[in-house]
Amino acid sequence: MIQRDDHGGIAVLTLSNPPVNALGAGLRAALDAGLAEALADATVRAVVIAAEGKLFVGGADISEFGKPPQSPILPEILARIDGASKPIVAAINGAALGGGLELALACHARLAAPGAKLGLPEINLGLIPGAGGTQRLPRLIGPTAAFAMMLTGEPVGAGKAAELGVVDEVELGDLREAARTHARELADAGRLPRARDRDERLTPEERETFEAKAAEALKRDPQATNVAALVRAVRGAFDKPFDEAVAAERDEFRALVDDPRSRALRHAFFAEREAAKVPGLPKDTPRREIARAAVIGAGTMGGGIAMCFANAGIPVTVIETEQGALGQGLDRVRGLYAGSAKRGSITEEERDARINRITGAVGLAHAAEADIVVEAAFEEMGVKRAIFSELDRVAKPGAILATNTSYLDVNAIAAVTSRPQDVLGMHFFSPANVMRLVEVVRADRTAPEVLATALDLGRRLNKLPVAVGVCFGFVGNRMLEKRSKAGERLLLEGALPHEIDAAVTEFGFRMGPFAMGDLAGLDIGWRSRKDFGGRAPVADALAEMGRYGQKTGRGFYVYADGARTGTRDPEVEALIARTAEAHGIARRSFTADEIVARLMYPMVNEGARILEEGIAARPGDIDTIWINGYNWPAWRGGPMHWADTVGLDRIAADLTRFAAETGDESLTPAPLLQRLAAEGGRFGDPRAKA
Incomplete structure (x- = not known):
């Protein structure tokens, strides 16, 4: 794991622990031994720490978190560097993240290649740096700049680092x-x-500036235990001797390792990476070349998908049925790019390059040269089948034909073609040019190389692709439908829209379901339910009254003078009461905890059914979809992880009671949930497989 090369009295210790040179126990032991030998060698005047591969050190081995520490731990190695009588220089060839940057900070000097990235991303795992990072970095660059780096966790490039x-x-x-x-x-x-000896940046003026930034951070997220710990640790740079401050930092770090929020964030981290591994799809599955794309539909979704291709450097043709709609769609895309350039998120040159990669055309015949065609037309089976029937005729052999459907049966769409092996779903989330998630829907006859190509393409588009199976709504929308149904039931049983939304935002979502419905437009769900035979008595009644939400100024809430935040409407609350009376439902009040249980437990139950049916391969895939597509609070780890923390026995018992109270048999616990509850199991256990 360590190779030593001596040149003119300089010992170069090269780290090697593919793929990211993580500082696991083996590499730590080898590094510590290598340092001890080099520092004790009379022929060695100085030491350089370098690394093989594209990264310097990608961080600690976080799979070790929560396990008994194996000596030497990183702080022990850094203490050896602190006590060295010979210079030690870090040669940072690539990313130095987390413990990797802490290692470099302890060295006497740091040189970086132009492509290097440096950062302390522990905040994103619910943690803080635990090997002196909160002390050395403030002494090097000032506590305010250091706090900003650690608070976001975003790495900086070599130039900015210098x-x-x-x-x-x-x-x-x-x-x-x-x-x-x-x-x-x-x-x-x-x-x-x-770095530990420098204190010229720890001035009273810096303390005042830092405290102002710390107060802002604590106000934004007062429940974030790691943010509070980070503030306390950085304060130690002002208030404590270095060694005492590092010991206090380590105590904060150890406490956070056992914190439920950190456990949830680490689960989300691992689940996202595990989602890249599709059972039954070997790594060496052949891929098809994607050099040119076509998108059917120039609406908001189609335009956003086209931007994803253009942003990735892939030329794309946007196809519409008539010139007016095409022109409006392309104007919208140009406006979005202009806004990005004005904000400085892209240069004017990059704006022009991306716009030039998008061309418009009328008629499906213009999809003939595309290696992949993504259909983003109206969500109606007849429309989509007609499009795919024509694409079957005009698309070149081997082209991948993808539908962006949110709900519809991809097998039925593929059936109208003579090449169902080339058909799959790529469900982008709106706005497609912003949201990371793509549900990649594997139909019954989708060829392995088509699935593998689509997953690779998703990553090339800077998206997070998750493979799912075919069913109504796939994973995310299938579970969302259960929450929506539960929300309507809660309205009729006595909870008011603002009470439900408040409970959901307190749970951690950015918006409650009724505020979100008003933002998206109540007419969208209303038309969808009419197409699929569903019914939401209150939401449908509002839509029938022309109350579509923010765009009409009235929905579940009233939006006066174009306001973005709604206010309660007595007319809506009276409508709810009348509807409940018409359905013979007695109303009562609900606590916030009861609201959360009645909304979220049916989702968990549906997630269990999704696992039983093989629609999702793992509970973590469901969690990844909900965190990245539906803004489930990451610090709760996704619905399946959260259910494990609540206790599956409790959820199963409450669902049984809900089913009895409502007469809704769909609330009966799924067999997988029942089994795990009876066994004292968890979705996160290996035995959770259906």
Whole structure:
């Protein structure tokens, strides 16, 4: 794991722990032994720490979190560096993240390649740096800049890192040779500059600025235990001697490892990576080349999907049935790009390049040269089958034909073609140019190489693709339908829209279901239910009155003078009461906890059925979909992880009671949920497989 090469009295220790050089127990032990030997060697004047591969160190091995620590732990290695009598220089060839950056910060100097990225992303796992990062970084670049880096977790490029003072130099040539030269110069000068010894940035003025930023962060998310811990740790840079502050940081870190929020965020991290592995789809499955795309439909969704291709450097043709709709759609896309350039998120040159990758055309014949065609037309089976029947005729052999349907049967769509092996679903989420998630829907006859190509393409488009099976609504919308039904039932039984929305936002969602419905437009769900034979008595009545939500100024709430936040409407509350009376439903009040249970438990139950049917391969896939497509609070880990924390026995018992009270047999616990509840099991257990 460590290779040592000596040149002119400089020992170069090269880390090797593919794929990301994570600082697991084995690499830590090898690094510690290598440092001890080099520092004790009389022929060695200085040490360079370098790494093989594209990364310097991708961070700690987080699979070790929550397990008994194996010595040497990273702080012990950094203490050895602190006590070194010879210069140690970090040669940062690629990403130095988390523990990797903490290792570099402890060195006496840091040189970086131009493509290096440096950051402390622990905040995204519900943690804070635990090996001195909250102390060394503030002393190097100032506590305010350091706090900002750690609070977002976003890495900075080598140039920005040099500007801030995180690295000493950005080396355009041979990085290791430059690091050896720098180490030799430090040895010649007898200098051992340590971040821990610097305090010139810890001024009263910096303290005041930092405290203002800390107050803002705590106000934004007062329940975030790791944000509060980060604030306390950085304060230690002002208030405590270095070693005492590092010990306090370590105590904060250990407490967070056992914090439920951190456990949930780590689950989400692993689940997202596990979702890339599709059971039964070997890594060496052949892929098809995707050099040109076509998108059918220039509406909001079609335009957003076209932008995804253009952003990834793939030329795309947007196809409509008539010129007016095409022109409006392309104007909308140009406007979005213009806004991005005006905000500075892309350059004007990049704006023009992306716009130039998108061409418009009228007629499906213009899909003939595309390697993939994504249909984003109206959500109606007849329309989609007609389009795919024509695409079967005009698309070139081997082209992948994808439907962006949110609900419809992909097998039925594929059946109108003579090449069902080339057909699958790619369900983008709105707005498609922003949202990460894509449900990649594997139909019964989808060829393995088509599925593999679509998953790779999703990642190429900077999306998070998750493979799912065919059923009504797939994973996300199938579960959402259960929550929507439960929300309507709650209205009739006595909870008011603002009470339900408040309970859901307190749970952690950005918006409640009725505020979200008003934002999206109540007419959308109303028309969908009419197509599929569904019924939502209150929402449908509002839509029939022309109350579509924000766009009409009235929905579940009233939006006066174009306001984005609605206010309660006595007319709606009276409508709810009349509807409940007409259905013979006695109304009562509900606590916030009762509201959450009645909304979320049916979703968990449907998730169990989805697992039983093989629509999703793993509970973590369901969690990944809900976190990234429906804004489920990541710190709760997704609906299936959250259910494990509640207790499946409790959920099963409450669902049984809900089914008896409402007469709704769909609330009866699914067999998988019943079994796990009886066994004291969890969805996260290996035995949770159906």
